[in-house]
Amino acid sequence: MNNLEKNIMDDVIKNPNVGRYVTAKKYGISEKLARNILKICKSIINEQEKNIIDPDERLPIYTAKLEKQKQRLMDQQRIERKIRNQIRVENCLSDYTNELINQLQETKFKTPIITHQEIDKNKTGVFCLSDLHLNELIDIPSNKYDFNIASKRLKKYVTESKKYFKSQNINNVLIVCLGDFLNSSRRMDELLNQATNLARATLLTAMLLEQVIIELNEDFNLSICGVTGNESRISDEYGSSEISMTNNHDYTVYEILKIMFKKSDIKFIGNNPVEQIVKINNNNILFLHGNQIGKGNVEKKIMEIKGKYADQDIIINYIVFGHIHSTMISDTYSRSSSLCGGNNYSNSDLQLSSRAAQLLLVISDKDINAIKIDLQYSDNYIGYDIEEKLVSYNVKNINDVKNTKIEIL
Known part of the structure; x- marks a missing residue:
């Protein structure tokens, strides 16, 4: 060219x-x-x-590129926040553990245990401890609750239980811990500020239950088993695995009680914190907290749980649980109420009328009988001793504000 x-x-x-x-x-x-x-x-x-690309066509390309950069930055920041939060949680749990160890070292336990002659081996009493929520503060017109009131209600519960068990010629009693002994602080600001408070509340709970156990042992041979609840979990996420369920204040209290009574004849049985099967006088009794059952369609849930175990060739004769804070006694299951009674959440959000109460059972070879012990009013009872040094540091007080199978023979 x-x-x-x-x-x-x-x-x-x-x-x-x-x-x-x-x-x-x-x-x-x-x-x-x-x-x-x-x-x-x-x-x-x-x-x-x-x-030549039209400007209208170039815009989506540039927008997509910017969105990718923005998302990458957000992902990096999210990961960094997650790491920082995890470090904070670990620091808080470390503080909680250290404070609990310090309090245990400073505390003297008295655990005299009596072994009683058995009168009737064919009957066993079941003493349920469900939804105690001992560090919860309730101050509404229909209900008041703090550690002192909880102490009185526990005293009333033990007193009335002893009367009932004696009337049934009971010698052997199984104490069942159904979970939610404490409310956990899972929000970050609560974790950062209340490690000491939770440690002392945990120990105070164990010391109250120690007195319950000792008084029951005055008249009965005791065994203890337990599962953990949902409100007392330490981590924010709720898991149903055994590892997740032991990351729980209920489990901590249970282990402290085992240490307290390790030199006694009291048997701590079972190792499943989710669902515990205990064979009592030829009856397979399933104990669980109850959050897996919920409030609605209880009969359907009960049948589903029984069917699950039937597939494993295990026949469940009776199921005992709590969680809803409302007593229900049926032919095949019983639900315990709570020690704390109604609060704003149950009264307003759940539209559920609730009273403080706990559940007793008497189980023989052919009979399973359950009754409710009403604990709403306990002013006439002198509560168990409360260690003042444990309540002096920010423990809530209403005056300050206005698949294991175990045979029991």
């Missing part, structure tokens, strides 16, 4: 609407050559137009 043709092409590209006749006449060339040059120029122009 000579210089003349290049000049013609540059001119045509700048003025693409010029025809072959005008081009041929202007540059003194044949129309045939002018037509070929125009054809080449149109090809070049079309190729250039293909490479």
Whole structure:
């Protein structure tokens, strides 16, 4: 291609609407050559137009690129926050553990245990401890609750239980811990500020239950088993695995009680914190907290649970649980109320009328009988001793505000 043709092409590209006749006449060339040059120029122009992206088309491309960068930054920040929160939780749990160890070292336990002669081996009493929520503060017109009131209600419960068990000629009693002994502080600000408070509340709970156990042992041989609840979990996420369920204040209290009574004849049985089967006088009794059953369609849930165990060739004769804070006694199951009674959540959000109460059972070879012990009013009872040094540090007080099978023989 000579210089003349290049000049013609540059001119045509700048003025693409010029025809072959005008081009041929202007540059003194044949129309045939002018037509070929125009054809080449149109090809070049079309190729250039293909490479030019309309601004409206470029915008989504740039937007997508920016969104990718933004998302990458957000993911990095989320991971960093998660790591920081995990470090904070570990620090809080470390503080909680250290404070609990300090309090245990400073506390002297008295656990005198009596072994009683058995009168009737064919009957066993079941003493349920469900939904104590001992560090909860309730101050509504229909109900008051703190550690001192809880102490009185526990005293009333033990007193009335002893009367009932004696009337049934009971010698052996199984104490069943159904979970939610404490409310856990799972929000970050609570964790950061209340490690000491929770440690002392945990120990205070264990010391109250120690007195309950000792008084019951005055008249009965005792065994103890337990499951953990949902409100007392330490981590924010709720898991149903055995590992997750031991990350729980209920489990901590249970282990402290085992240490307190390790040199006694009291048997701590079972190792499943989720669902515990105990064989009592040829009856398979299933104990669980009850959050897996819930409030509605209880009969259906009970049948589903029984069916699950039937597939494992285990026949469940009776199920005992808590969680809802409302007593229900049926032919095949019983639900215990709570020690704390009604609060704003149960009264308003759940629309559930509740009273402080606990559940007793008497189980023989052929009979399973359950009764409720009403604990709402306990002013006439002198409560168990409360260690003042444990309540002096921010423990809630209403005056400050206005698949294991175990046989029991």
